[in-house]
Structure formats: structure tokens, C-alpha cells
Amino acid sequence: MSAGDTNIAVEAGPPEARAKAPAVTPPRDIRPWLILPAAAAVLIVSLLPIAATLFFSLQQSPGGFEALMADARLWGAARRTLLLTALALPAELLFGLALAGIFLGRMPGKAVFVSLLALPALVAPVISGTTWRILFDNDYGPVNYILGWIAGGAVMALWTNDPDFAFSAILIADVWQWTPFMFVLMLAALSNVDRSQLEAAAIDDAGPWRTLYGVVLPAIWPAIAIAVLIRGLDLLRLFDVVWVLTRGGPEAQTETLSTVAYERLIDGSETSATAAMAFAVLVVVSLAATLALARLGRER
Amino acid sequence: MANLVISGLQKSFGKRNALSGLDLTVQDGEFCVVVGPSGSGKTTLLRAVAGLERVDAGTVAFDGEVVNDLQPRDRNVALVAQSPALFPYLTVFENIAFGLRARGITRAETIQRVEQAAEVVGVYDLLGRYPRKLTDGECQMVAIGHAIVRDALLFLFDEPLSRLDTVRREAMRAALKRLHQERSMTAIYVTQDQMEALNLADRIVLLRDGRVEQEGVPIDLFERPASRFVAGFFGPLKMNFLAGTVARGEGGDAVRLANGGMSVPLPPNRLPKDAADGSAVMLGLRPEHMMRAVRVSPPDGTLRYEAEIELIQPTGSRVRATFRMGGEPVVAELQAHDVSAPGEKVSIDINLKRATLFDAETGKALSPTASASASALVDGASPAHVEDSAG
Amino acid sequence: MVWLAARYALALAALVVFLFPLYWLLVTALKTPDEIFTYPPVWWPRSPQIGNFIALFGGSDVRAIVNSLAVALLSTVLAVGMGTAAAYAIARPGLGARLFAGWAAAARMAPPVMIAFPFFLIFAGIGWVGTMAVLILVLTAFNLPYVLWMMRGYFRDVPVALEETALVAGLTREQVFAKVVWPMARGGLLATAAFTFVLAWNELVFALVLTQGAATTLPAQLARYGEQPELWGRIAALGVAGALPIPIALGLMQRRLARSLSLGIVRG
Numbered sequence: 001m002s003a004g005d006t007n008i009a010v011e012a013g014p015p016e017a018r019a020k021a022p023a024v025t026p027p028r029d030i031r032p033w034l035i036l037p038a039a040a041a042v043l044i045v046s047l048l049p050i051a052a053t054l055f056f057s058l059q060q061s062p063g064g065f066e067a068l069m070a071d072a073r074l075w076g077a078a079r080r081t082l083l084l085t086a087l088a089l090p091a092e093l094l095f096g097l098a099l100a101g102i103f104l105g106r107m108p109g110k111a112v113f114v115s116l117l118a119l120p121a122l123v124a125p126v127i128s129g130t131t132w133r134i135l136f137d138n139d140y141g142p143v144n145y146i147l148g149w150i151a152g153g154a155v156m157a158l159w160t161n162d163p164d165f166a167f168s169a170i171l172i173a174d175v176w177q178w179t180p181f182m183f184v185l186m187l188a189a190l191s192n193v194d195r196s197q198l199e200a201a202a203i204d205d206a207g208p209w210r211t212l213y214g215v216v217l218p219a220i221w222p223a224i225a226i227a228v229l230i231r232g233l234d235l236l237r238l239f240d241v242v243w244v245l246t247r248g249g250p251e252a253q254t255e256t257l258s259t260v261a262y263e264r265l266i267d268g269s270e271t272s273a274t275a276a277m278a279f280a281v282l283v284v285v286s287l288a289a290t291l292a293l294a295r296l297g298r299e300r
Numbered sequence: 301m302a303n304l305v306i307s308g309l310q311k312s313f314g315k316r317n318a319l320s321g322l323d324l325t326v327q328d329g330e331f332c333v334v335v336g337p338s339g340s341g342k343t344t345l346l347r348a349v350a351g352l353e354r355v356d357a358g359t360v361a362f363d364g365e366v367v368n369d370l371q372p373r374d375r376n377v378a379l380v381a382q383s384p385a386l387f388p389y390l391t392v393f394e395n396i397a398f399g400l401r402a403r404g405i406t407r408a409e410t411i412q413r414v415e416q417a418a419e420v421v422g423v424y425d426l427l428g429r430y431p432r433k434l435t436d437g438e439c440q441m442v443a444i445g446h447a448i449v450r451d452a453l454l455f456l457f458d459e460p461l462s463r464l465d466t467v468r469r470e471a472m473r474a475a476l477k478r479l480h481q482e483r484s485m486t487a488i489y490v491t492q493d494q495m496e497a498l499n500l501a502d503r504i505v506l507l508r509d510g511r512v513e514q515e516g517v518p519i520d521l522f523e524r525p526a527s528r529f530v531a532g533f534f535g536p537l538k539m540n541f542l543a544g545t546v547a548r549g550e551g552g553d554a555v556r557l558a559n560g561g562m563s564v565p566l567p568p569n570r571l572p573k574d575a576a577d578g579s580a581v582m583l584g585l586r587p588e589h590m591m592r593a594v595r596v597s598p599p600d601g602t603l604r605y606e607a608e609i610e611l612i613q614p615t616g617s618r619v620r621a622t623f624r625m626g627g628e629p630v631v632a633e634l635q636a637h638d639v640s641a642p643g644e645k646v647s648i649d650i651n652l653k654r655a656t657l658f659d660a661e662t663g664k665a666l667s668p669t670a671s672a673s674a675s676a677l678v679d680g681a682s683p684a685h686v687e688d689s690a691g
Numbered sequence: 692m693v694w695l696a697a698r699y700a701l702a703l704a705a706l707v708v709f710l711f712p713l714y715w716l717l718v719t720a721l722k723t724p725d726e727i728f729t730y731p732p733v734w735w736p737r738s739p740q741i742g743n744f745i746a747l748f749g750g751s752d753v754r755a756i757v758n759s760l761a762v763a764l765l766s767t768v769l770a771v772g773m774g775t776a777a778a779y780a781i782a783r784p785g786l787g788a789r790l791f792a793g794w795a796a797a798a799r800m801a802p803p804v805m806i807a808f809p810f811f812l813i814f815a816g817i818g819w820v821g822t823m824a825v826l827i828l829v830l831t832a833f834n835l836p837y838v839l840w841m842m843r844g845y846f847r848d849v850p851v852a853l854e855e856t857a858l859v860a861g862l863t864r865e866q867v868f869a870k871v872v873w874p875m876a877r878g879g880l881l882a883t884a885a886f887t888f889v890l891a892w893n894e895l896v897f898a899l900v901l902t903q904g905a906a907t908t909l910p911a912q913l914a915r916y917g918e919q920p921e922l923w924g925r926i927a928a929l930g931v932a933g934a935l936p937i938p939i940a941l942g943l944m945q946r947r948l949a950r951s952l953s954l955g956i957v958r959g
Binding site: 007030031034035037038039041042044045046048050053056099102103108113115116117119120121122124125126127128130131133134137139140141142145176178179180181184185187188189192217222223225226227232233236237239240243244247256257262265266269274275278281282285286289293296 | 695698699701702705706710712713715716719727728729730732773774776777778779780781800801802803804805806807808809810811812813824831832833835836839840857872887892893895896899900910913914917918920923927931932933935937938940941948949950951953956957958
């Protein structure tokens with residue numbers, strides 16, 4: 001139950017009784033049938049890949065983890081993926097917060113704005129990549145045109161040919177698409193900050209920084225945490241946008257972990273090294289996410 | 301209607317014992333009020349009777365039939381919980397009517413019953429509203445309406461009037477009393493308000509730590525408390541407790557107060573036979589059993605005490621006057637004009653015939669020697685003057 | 692007052708920035724090829740052509756769209772059905788329910804490629820690759836944890852006191868579900884179903900790995916176009932088609948958007 005329950009119906013009986021509430025759980029005999037299909041699906045989806053990747057990583061020789069160590073391409077991709085994450089995540093968070101700041105407080109028509117601004121986050125990343133490919137076109141894309149208009153002279157950025165520009169293109173596309181994600185979350189979290197606490201801080205004559213630090217930050221901390229978790233993991237497995245924008249090019253200079261894994265899957269090459277990497281990533285991600293979620297979604 | 305027999309009920313939540321061997325019988329048509337401090341098991345008791353909690357041990361029986369394994373819906377009880385649980389997506393009318401159709405009541409009769417119940421609890425004008433538009437108090441009334449609209453065997457009320465303002469509360473109390481007279485409901489009614497308890501109860505049950513401490517007609521718990529706990533619980537004015545030891549002598553029995561050694565003479569046979577000389581006791585004196593001395597000599601069984609009033613708390617036509625006896629503060633309820641200012645010296649007659657003695661260790665009340673209870677009232681015990689040995 | 696005006700101005704600016712790419716996509720789909728390949732760019736076509744959209748129906752694109760619809764709908768229905776049932780069963784505490792649900796949600800966080808990898812190898816071994824059924828199964832399993840996690844939250848939001856009131860009032864368990872739990876949870880169900888549909892509809896990697904040719908979905912089709920600038924008009928049209936369900940889904944989610952996006956941590 002949420003902390004701020006409506007005044008209509010709160011608990012019935014002492015807190016421990018409420019927690020157990022045996023009267024309202026489905027009866028023992030039905031329960032397994034309700035859970036079984038879902039449990040089976042979850043088990044398959046979570047355990048099978050781990051087992052399979054482990055299996056495959058030990059297949060060939062040189063064995064998976066040794067081959068992994070020697071795999072320059074994979075490490076390059078890993079480095080790049082991390083770099084992308086490290087750049088995109090803070091950018092999206094900050095821009096999202098800034099956007100949220102615009103909409104805090106009464107604003108007629110706010111809902112319309114928010115819905116429209118949320119669109120990029122729900123559109124398929126594949127479509128986002130396609131769109132930006134057209135936008136970033138060296139010769140005909142509006143991006144170069146707008147940049148030229150700003151810079152005062154013709155700009156010919158080689159978005160598709162130059163590795164650094166290509167990297168930036170991916171970054172920009174991602175930030176464009178997911179800043180609204182951060183925006184929606186931050187706006188909701190900020191709007192939920194306890195008004196009475198803010199008023200108390202105002203009465204205590206706490207300056208804007210004190211209020212921010214003491215009242216706002218603790219209140220929106222879970223939102224930031226889950227947003228960073230979700231987006232961080234999304235970035236680590238970035239595929240769609242990269243694949244469509246650059247195919248990992250030029251010359252494999254913008255590959256991410258997932259694109260490498262995908263290409264290898266298609267080739268059928270280096271399976272054990274890839275599997276080893278996959279296994280490591282899966283285990284780490286699963287553990288981290290489970291623990292984080294269990295802690296964040298704490299029973300109230 | 302049915303009679304309810306609860307026997308040996310046990311229920312714990314983890315390490316906490318909510319009910320530890322509770323026995324209670326409620327007769328058919330009896331309005332039984334349950335009181336007790338927080339955590340004494342009142343809510344758990346109601347939930348267990350309703351079937352919302354499975355008990356660890358003991359039985360609940362309606363009309364002799366054990367219902368432990370019956371689902372709530374089959375027990376045909378009505379429960380008004382502590383916080384009103386209304387359906388936010390239903391109107392007040394629909395909330396009150398909830399469940400009637402499931403029991404096969406026709407639409408026409410439903411309307412009639414709901415309107416009737418709504419009138420009794422005073423929400424007739426709110427029938428079309430939704431709960432979010434109601435105050436807490438109104439929500440509670442709707443919940444009560446929902447309970448009384450049924451032909452339940454047993455009514456369970458968990459502090460139903462706690463969220464109402466005083467005026468509404470008294471009106472509702474009267475309405476419930478009237479309802480009980482008309483319908484003769486078998487009910488268990490939990491409340492923290494003692495006035496309410498005394499008002500509504502056919503019988504009062506005091507719970508403590510998941511067990512029945514004492515039960516009986518209201519006057520019994522007031523006049524003849526079984527233990528110090530009971531005595532200290534009741535009465536808007538708390539009973540005064542003075543620690544002392546038993547002093548038996550040829551001139552009669554007395555309690556020697558711990559603080560200062562003052563000797564309070566007791567009416568004859570006030571002590572049970574087996575009370576040993578020197579055993580530790582608590583002397584319980586109710587403020588209502590003290591009055592300003594009017595006669596020249598104190599009446600039988602009365603202790604006349606020269607008190608120096610320390611504190612005066614007016615309560616309308618009366619005052620609560622605090623003075624010291626044996627160094628301990630004692631509160632007496634006097635008439636307003638009896639005392640005017642702190643520091644005044646007043647002669648107070650303390651009726652020792654109504655005093656209660658408690659074993660200092662167990663807290664249990666010490667009942668007078670059997671033959672004495674009648675004679676204590678008529679015996680012409682010689683008046684006793686007090687010499688305060690401390691000064 | 693001035694500040695409010697400034698906020699609206701900033702809001703409009705943000706709108707322009709964030710909607711411009713989508714606008715460009717739509718506009719590109721409506722242009723003729725010369726309008727696409729000119730510099731300076733054409734901001735609005737002289738006369739919008741729907742030719743590109745019609746061209747979609749000619750080839751394999753329309754089949755991809757239909758496939759996407761089928762896959763997304765079926766996997767959503769399955770995931771929502773199974774997930775909601777399980778969520779109701781584990782809604783109240785106990786059973787290590789929260790840990791189970793958390794593990795389930797975490798399973799969704801793994802990179803699809805890493806999951807698709809072993810699935811592909813296994814299915815290839817059985818000879819089952821390339822069909823829509825496989826994709827539906829995998830997507831159902833992949834999205835089910837999300838449904839489970841979210842619906843558990845929505846069920847837990849139904850106050851126990853209400854269920855108890857209904858029980859005491861004489862309703863059977865089934866009636867309690869139908870008359871108390873369902874009315875209060877169905878809004879959440881709708882939002883969850885809409886979001887799950889979007890997840891399935893947008894999904895690329897599994898579709899790329901597990902389906903080809905006739906069984907492929909819209910995102911995979913789009914990705915496979917690759918570098919063919921001459922087809923940009925048609926590609927853009929396909930992209931627009933792929934974006935169409937989004938506003939509908941948004942409408943269904945209404946005020947539950949933040950909650951759906953944040954796995955229930957942030958209440959809108």
C-alpha cells in the first residue's frame with residue numbers, strides 16, 4: 001500500500017494482521033494453477049539463457065573465457081558501450097530534470113504538452129534510428145543545414161563517414177529519444193514531493209540549496225535510481241539505434257556489445273568468446289537488477 | 301439472533317500474543333461492550349469472530365455450533381471496522397446495499413432497507429454521493445448503515461464512533477441504543493470511551509493482554525473491581541491508590557500507609573481472613589466517595605481527614621481537589637463551593653466502606669470476609685479520628 | 692505572470708525540438724524523391740504525396756505490418772493473461788513473492804541479443820526457426836515478467852479492508868474478485884496491456900534473429916532495408932506506420948505513464 005493512502009480505506013486490524021490477510025488470498029488449491037504458466041515462462045527466459053551461454057562458452061578450444069580475453073573487437077565494443085552509457089545517461093538525466101522544471105506547478109494544458117513530449121520515448125528505437133539516419137545525411141539532411149545556419153557558413157559534417165561524428169550521431173539520437181523518458185519520471189517524482197515538507201522548509205527560511213538537498217533530493221531519489229537503472233541497462237545492451245544508423249560502422253568503429261554479438265551470431269563465428277561475454281553480462285545484470293528492484297520496491 | 305460462546309481463544313502474530321486464552325459468552329440479544337487499552341486484543345477478537353483471522357487455538361460457537369472453519373460469508377455477522385472501508389467507485393446507497401443482493405434480497409426490499417438504515421444513521425441526504433466527497437465521520441456512518449441493513453446474527457463494532465465529533469457521537473449513541481431496544485441485537489461493541497461503554501452496555505468486558513480481566517454489569521466493574529487494573533481503568537476520575545501494609549490489632553484492622561506511617565482504620569471484617577499482618581496492600585479510594593464534612597462527627601465507617609488543598613480543578617458544579625495523605629497526592633471530588641482557593645484546609649470524610657483493597661503484588665482485589673459485607677453497612681463502628689503520626 | 696509566459700515559450704521550444712524528427716519522418720514519407728534529395732532541405736512538400744504509403748501495400752511491407760500486429764496482439768494477450776493470474780496469486784505478502792517478482796522483472800533487463808543467442812541455437816537445433824509462432828512464444832515469455840511485476844503492484848493497491856468488507860458482507864471469493872478487485876485494478880490492467888503491446892510492437896532483436904522473410908515483423912523489415920537511400924520515401928512511410936499505434940497506447944495509459952515506465956516505482 002502506498003504511504004499516502006486515500007482516506008477512504010486504510011488498514012483493517014493491527015499491522016501484522018493486515019500483512020497476513022489470509023482471508024483474501026486465493027485459496028490454496030487454485031493458487032498453483034494461477035502461478036504455474038507464468039513461473040514456467042520466467043524460469044525459461046531467465047535460467048535457460050544463462051545455462052546455454054555457459055554451455056556454449058565452454059565448447060570450443062581455446063575455451064570461452066580465454067578466447068574472451070584475447071578478443072580485441074569485443075573489448076573495443078565493450079569500451080565504446082561503456083563510454084556511450086557514461087555520456088548519455090547523465091545527459092538524459094539532466095535534460096530530463098531541466099524539462100521537468102519547466103512544467104512544475106500549475107500550468108493549464110500541461111497534460112497535452114507532457115503527452116506530446118513523451119512520444120519519442122515510446123516510439124520504436126528502430127524508427128528513431130531510421131529517422132535520424134535521414135536527418136543526419138551528409139548531403140541532404142537538415143541537421144547539417146541547421147548547423148550551417150547557426151554557424152553562419154556551410155557545414156559538412158560527415159556523420160556517416162567519420163567515426164567520431166558517427167559516435168556523436170548515435171549519442172544524439174539516443175539522448176533525443178530517451179530524455180523524454182527521464183522527463184516523465186522526474187516530473188512525476190518532483191510533483192509528488194510532499195508539499196507540507198516544502199512549506200516547513202520555507203518557514204524555516206531554508207535557502208533553495210538546503211531545501212533541495214534536505215527535502216527534494218531524498219524524495220525523488222527512488223525515481224532517479226530506477227530511471228538510472230533502467231536506462232543504464234538499456235544503454236549497455238544498445239542495439240536498435242546503432243544497427244540502423246551506422247550498422248556499427250564505419251569500419252566497425254561504432255560497434256556496441258550487442259551489435260558484435262549479433263553479427264557473430266549470424267556468422268556463427270567466435271561463439272564461445274561471445275557466449276562467455278554473454279554469460280558474464282547476464283549474471284551481472286540479473287543479480288544487480290534483482291537486488292536493486294527488491295530494495296526499491298520495498299513493501300510499504 | 302444468536303448467542304455467542306468464545307472459549308480459550310489464542311492468536312499470536314509472530315512473537316506477539318494478541319489473544320491468550322480468551323473466554324467470553326454473549327447472550328442472545330445482549331449488547332456487550334468490550335473495553336481495554338491498546339493492544340489488549342479487542343480488534344483481533346472481533347476479526348476472529350468475523351472469520352477474518354484464523355485462530356491458533358480455542359473455539360468460537362454460535363448457538364452451540366462451532367464456526368471456526370466457517371468462511372466469513374457463511375457466518376452471517378456484520379462488522380464495522382475501525383477505519384471505514386467504503387468502495388470508492390460506489391455511491392453511498394450502493395455501499396450500504398453492498399452484499400444484499402448476494403444474499404438474495406429483492407430490489408424493492410433493498411431500497412426500503414437502505415433508505416431506512418440511512419435515516420437511522422443520518423446519511424439519507426448523502427445517498428447519491430461518492431465516498432470521496434464525504435468526511436471521515438460521514439464515512440463511518442455509512443459503514444454503520446451498511447452493517448445494520450442486514451439481518452445479521454451478530455453485530456461487531458470496532459470503535460465505530462471514534463471519528464465523530466461530540467455532538468454527532470451522542471446522537472449516534474442514542475440511535476444505536478434505540479436500535480438495540482427495537483431489534484434486540486446481539487452485539488460486541490469495542491470502544492475506548494468509557495462514557496459510551498457505560499451508556500450502551502448490557503454488560504461490560506475489560507480486556508487486558510488478550511484475556512478477560514473482568515466482566516459484568518457496568519456498576520460491578522465500577523464498584524467491585526476485581527483487580528487494581530480494573531479499578532484504575534474506569535471512572536473519568538481515577539481511583540486513588542495508596543500503598544501500605546496490613547496492621548491487625550485488638551482495636552480493629554487498619555492499613556498503615558507506607559509513606560509517613562499514617563494508620564487508616566478499616567471497617568470490621570473488611571480484610572479477608574487470610575490477609576496476614578504486615579502484608580503489602582494498596583488502598584483504593586475513589587474521589588466520588590469523599591465529601592466535605594458536614595456533620596459534627598463522621599458517620600460510621602468514615603475517615604475524617606484534615607486536608608490541605610493543593611490543587612483545585614473545576615469541572616462545572618464540582619471540583620477536583622488534590623491534597624496529600626501520607627505524602628501521596630489524593631484527589632477528591634467535592635462540590636464547587638466546598639473549597640475556594642489552594643492552601644485552604646478542609647475536613648474531608650472518606651467513606652471507607654466503599655474503599656477497595658488490593659494485594660500489592662498480584663493486584664487482585666481483596667474481598668471482605670463473607671459475613672462482613674452485610675454487617676459492614678449497618679455496624680455501628682466507632683468513629684475514628686486520625687492522628688497523623690508524621691506531624 | 693511573466694514567468695508563466697516564459698514557461699510556455701520554453702515548453703513550445705521543447706516541443707519543437709523533440710517532435711521535429713517525427714515531423715521530418717512524416718514529411719519525408721509525403722515527399723517526392725526530388726524533394727527528398729535536395730539541398731537546402733524542403734520543409735514542407737509542395738503537394739503531399741501518399742504514393743509512398745500506397746507502395747507499402749504492394750510489397751512485403753504490408754505483410755510485415757500485419758505480422759507485427761498479430762505478434763504483438765497475441766503475445767500481449769498471452770503475457771497479460773498468464774501474468775495477471777500469477778500476479779493475483781502472489782499479490783499479498785508471503786511466499787517470497789516479492790523476490791520472485793523481482794527476479795522476474797530482472798529477467799527482462801538482460802540484453803535481448805544475449806537471450807536470443809541461445810534461443811536461436813536451440814530452436815535451430817529443433818528446426819523451428821523462421822516462424823511467427825516462435826517469436827510469439829519468446830516475446831510472451833520475455834514480457835510476462837513485466838506484466839507480473841506491474842499487476843502485482845496494482846492488485847496490492849486494492850485495500851485489504853475492502854476485500855474483507857466484501858467477504859463479511861457475504862460474497863464468495865470469485866464475487867470478491869469480480870466486484871471489488873477487478874473494478875479497482877482494471878485501469879492498471881489496461882495501462883499494463885497497452886505498454887506491453889508497445890514493447891512487443893517495437894521489438895527488434897528477437898524478430899531479427901528468429902524470423903526471416905515472410906514471417907518478419909515491421910521493425911525487422913525496417914532494419915533490413917539498410918543503406919538504400921533511393922527508398923527513403925517508402926522507408927519513412929513504413930516508419931510512420933510503425934509509429935501509429937503509439938498515440939493510441941499513450942491514450943490508453945493516460946495518467947499511468949510514469950508508473951508504467953518506472954516499473955511502478957514512480958506513481959504518477
